[in-house]
Amino acid sequence: GTPKVQTDVVIVGAGPAGASLACFLAAYGIKGIIVDLNSTSADTPRAHITSMAAMECLRDIGLDVIANKLATKGDCMLHTRWAHSMAGREYARIYSWGNDPKRKGEYEKASPCSPVDLPQTLLEPELVRYATLNGFQIRWNTEYLSLEQNDNNVTVHVVDKVTGIPYSIEARYLFGADGARSRIVTQLEFPLEKHPGGGAAINVLVKADLSHLVKHRMGNLHWIMQPDKEHPEYGWMSIVRMVKPWHEWMFILFPTPGSKLENRPTKEQYLERVRELIGDDTPAEVLRVNVWNINEIVAETYSKGRVFCLGDAVHRHPPFNGLGSNTCIQDAFNLAWKIAFVIQNKAGTEILNTYSEERQPVGKSIVQRANDGFRDHAHIWNALGITLPTVQERTVVLQELEANSPAGRERRKKLETAISQTEHEFHGLGIEMNQLYKSSAIRADDETLGQEANNPDPILYHIPSTKPGRRVPHVWLNTAVPSGLVTTIDLAGKGGFTLFTGIGGEAWKSAAAKLSEELSVPIRVYSIGFGQDYEDPYFDWARVRGVEESGCVLVRPDRFVAWRTKQVEGDATWAEESLGKALRAVLSR
């Protein structure tokens, strides 16, 4: 028969989803094997925008340091622009990714991390390296074929593409991180919620030093539209995306709507189009071309038995709002502690159902937002006249933008409104940070505490809260010895539960110590306030904690609030009973 090996877990796919899952599991000491069809990590830069939410996950295991080192920061993300060409006239610009002067403070308040621009080509190898240095093995050139599962384990059939030799891996769990064409999702017949796709887009990777053109127009995304010119059907308009400042760029070409792209253009034709989009005589070279599809698909459930899917396998959407790899990393972070706790007998297997319950609604919402983000751009195209069929009609519109006439004023207003609406894409702090998990691993049923403040626009704004199911708010705290501020984000996570309390909450310390021993689960307790473990010099914790000083906020290993209670209402036994009840429920024990 075919050779068979055994391990804890198998991950199919070493993209952002699979590789980050391996890292988070490795941090818990879980061993496993990753298989990937390819010979190496991503060969084309795809996702770039790395959000604070994803960065916080990496920070939990110290990977934020290398991510920050590899990322380009600051000014390069300052704007998104709309222009006739890179060298030519600018129609409009909007601040992006936390750089809007009126919104910068919100970003700083929401997280100790900053959004960065980090291409997948640079992030993935670091994830794979961390995972393989910490207990995972990776098998490149290895194709996943099929699986069988029973009550005890899952058998994964793969083939080594180098030798052609098939073999099987027996594990406790299998993770399908096999991307948008997931064979695992297809084989297990996960129901998919599908909306019609938005067509194809063509990524043309280009070497061209455009420093002189962006020096005064900083930004990583530049929409180029030339309504007054004829254009080939494969290059109706383009997003020019920074890859390496400022000498490598992705020219994302959108074909004319409805075109079938039957005749694939040559490299020379692409180059010609790229040069028109650059708009001056800067030397340029086409490095490679990839076609991808704009999807609007989400799986209705993410797991079946011992198989859990994550990343593009279960949510497929375009890059607007930069939610792709960020959501993959957060799927993995949600799943890792649950799997590790079950394997290590710290949690009951029912906790694994909460992965799909918590992450599927997130996937659904980001698929919709990314596609709404794309649809929002249509208002800009209309305002600029780019959607009209002839050069003549389009030129009239372009001239109208300058006209001292009611039509001119209306058109300028239309453009302004359409550009402003894209704040939902370029400053979507809410969609990035406002997740609200609902499952048995969140105890909100005895919630008698105050309501959250009304959020006027949940895509744009993040309102920190300790409501169970929300991410624990980031608050800078002081230490007794002057040694720099510490964030609640760093006190929480790191493989264990964290309980935040304050003056009068001593009962929680002994309760947590007892329960930690009894349940074999790490629980750290920090008292925050005057003369406590940490002090709250800005009173920010006092404002956001949502409970009385002696109350407590219990935070899961993934830094989401599991439970909170208003105040100490009895003796040590009471504290132990109420905390124990919450913990056992959260852990399905």
Ligand code: FDA
């Ligand atoms: P991902 O697709 O990255 O990884 C899946 C892995 O599984 C691959 O390494 C593959 O080899 C492996 N695999 C698949 N089937 C297998 C099998 N049977 N056996 C073994 N291995 C198997 N996003 C964005 O934000 N901005 C952008 O510009 C782009 N552009 C873009 C271009 C192209 C060409 C693609 C394909 C994708 C994008 N994306 C993007 C999307 C972004 O790249 C995406 O959200 C993440 O890569 C998804 O990460 P995953 O790990 O889920 O899948």
